[in-house]
Amino acid sequence: MPESPLPPGSTIGILGGGQLGRMLAVAASQLGLRSHIYSDEAATPAFDVAAARTVGSYADMDALTRFAGTVDVVTCEFENVPAETLEAAARVVPVFPPVRSFAVAQDRLIEKDFLTSLGVQVAPYAPVDTLEDLRAALARIKPPVLLKTRRFGYDGKGQISIRAADDAAAALEAIGQVPALLEGLVRFEREVSVIVVRGQDGELQFYDAVENVHENGILAISRAPARISLSAGVAAKTIAGKIAEALSHVGVLCVEMFERTGERPELIVNEIAPRVHNSGHWTLDACLVSQFENHVRAICGWPLGDTARHSDALMTNLIGADAEKWRALASEAGTSVHLYGKTEARPGRKMGHVTRLFPKS
C-alpha cells in the first residue's frame, strides 16, 4: 500500500504560493527536496524560496498537467482548491492529501454530516437553501445563531450572525443567497486545535493541543500547550485521529474544537482544515520537527518526524500593520520573528508571526 518514499532530490509540487507554501518549501529544502510552486499570482511569498515557479490559473488544465509532469508529488497549501484542479494533477502524479479530504472540508454541510457520522460532536446545524429553509431552521435552532455559506468560508468570511428570527431575510441576502448552513452558537470555555499528521502507511502522530484566540474572525494567538486537562488533551487527539483515519488522510490535518467545561466536559468540533494550519506555526520553533516538515514527510512517504515539544510556546500573528513592529520584535529576547515577504500590509492580512518560547511546563 505505501509507495516507496521519494528520495532526496525529488521535487514536490505545491498548489498555492502563500506563506503556507513558503514554509512548506523551506521544510522540503531541509530534507534535500526541491519545490515547484504553482500559483495564480505573479508575485507570491513562496516563489522566493522555490526551485521552480509556475504562474497559472487553477482552471488551466493544460498548465496544471505540465506542472504535474515536472514534479514527483503534488500537495496544496489552501483548502478551497477546486476538485478539478486536484484531479488534473492526480492524473499525472500522486496527490496528497487525497481529494476526499478537500471535498469534505470545502463544504460545511458535507463536513458536519461527515463528522456526525463519525460520532463526533458538532454544533446543532441545518442546511439552508431558501428563506423557507432558514425560517424552519430558526424555529428549531434558536437565535443567536450563525448563518454560514456552505463553501469558501475562511478567517470569519462568509458568515453572519442572526440575533432574531426577523433578521432571516436580511441575513440570507447578506451572504449572497448561496447554499448555506444554519449553526447554533456553542457556548464554550476555550477554542483548541489539534494538528495531526498521517503517513501513507497509516502512521499517526499528533502535536499537543493548543489554545487559540481569534479576533475579528482571524486567529490572533495560539498557546502551546492548551490549558486543558490531560483527559481533554487525549480526547482532542483521539477525535483528530479518528477524522484523519476516516478520510484516509495523508499529510497534516488541523481540527478546531470548542471546549465546554462543566460537569461533563465536551469537545465540539468547529471545523477541519486538510492542510498545515496557522495554529501549528508554533511547531517551527518549539518542536524538533515542525508541522511543515511532517506534512512534507507524509506526502513523500517518509517516516513521520518527532512531534514532541521541547518548549512551551506562544504564537502571535502579525496582522496588517502589526508587521511594522518588526524591529522592536526582533530585539526581544526569547522571541522568534517570522515574516512572510508580503509587500503590501492590507488590514486583516497575515504578514508574519512571532513565537515566544518558555521552559516546558
Next chain:
Amino acid sequence: MPESPLPPGSTIGILGGGQLGRMLAVAASQLGLRSHIYSDEAATPAFDVAAARTVGSYADMDALTRFAGTVDVVTCEFENVPAETLEAAARVVPVFPPVRSFAVAQDRLIEKDFLTSLGVQVAPYAPVDTLEDLRAALARIKPPVLLKTRRFGYDGKGQISIRAADDAAAALEAIGQVPALLEGLVRFEREVSVIVVRGQDGELQFYDAVENVHENGILAISRAPARISLSAGVAAKTIAGKIAEALSHVGVLCVEMFERTGERPELIVNEIAPRVHNSGHWTLDACLVSQFENHVRAICGWPLGDTARHSDALMTNLIGADAEKWRALASEAGTSVHLYGKTEARPGRKMGHVTRLFPKS
C-alpha cells in the same frame, strides 16, 4: 555609524551557493528577506531556495558589479573569496563581513600574527618560503609538526605532518612549494569552538562553546555545550569577542580552539572562520535564533537575536555515503535530519547533518 537596518523585502546577495548559502537564504526568508545567490557552479544547493540566481566566475568583475546592483547588501558563505571579488561588490553596496576579516582568515601567517598581536595564544609557528626557512624552523620547532600552506586550506587540505627533520624537502614538495607555515603540534584535551556574532553597532552575542571531533581533517561531530569548565567557557567567549572586535567584524565569526587542561588550563586558537560554520549547525535546532539568522540580522543591521540554547545538542555530519542512511535517520525520535540537496555523494563531501536534542543540562 550603524546604517539603518534593511527592511523586510530587501535582498541579500550571497557569494557562494553551497549548503551554507542555502541555510543563509532560508534564514533570510524567515525574516521576510529575499536572497540572490552568486555562484560559479551551474547547479548548486542554494539555488533551490533563492529568489534569484547568477552563475558567474568570481573573477568576472562585470558580472559581480551587475549582481551587486540587484541586492542591498553582499555577504559570503566561504572564506577563500578573492579580495578583488569583495571589492568589486563593495564599490556598489555594503559588504559584510568586512574585507579585512577575510584577508586575515585567508592567510595562516597573517592570521597567526594578528592573533599573537591580540595576546591570544596560538601554536608555535614560523613562516616558510624556502627549504632553508623550513630547516631553520624545524631546528626551533621540533617535530612532529605540521607544514601548512598559507592560503586555501580547509577541511584538512593543504597540510602535511613532518615527523623528522629529514622529511623537510619531501613535505615542502608535497604541499606544492607554496608559501607555507610551520606549526608546532599542540597536545590538547579537546577541540572547542565558539560562534560569535557582531552587529553593525558593535553588539556582541555568543553561542555557548561546543566540543568538536574531526575525522580525516573533516568535522564529524559537534557537542553543545562543550564539557568544559564554566571559566573555560567564559574564556573561550572572551577570546572570540576580542577577535571579532579587533577585526571590526560584522556577522558570524567562528573561532576554533584547543583546550589544554592541567594545572593552568589554556585555550590555544587554531583558526578563525569569518562566516557561519559547520560547528554552529546545531543552533538551527537547539536555539531560537540560529547562527544563520543572526548572520543575516547582523549584515542587515537588525538587532541580534537570542543565542540562548533551549536544549543540548549533538550534531553529526553526514559525509559522502552517510547520507544514504537518510531513511533510517528520519525515523529516529529526537532527531532532525538536514540534507543539502547535493546530487553526487563524493567521498568526503558534506551531504547533510543530523541534530539530536537532549534536555538542557
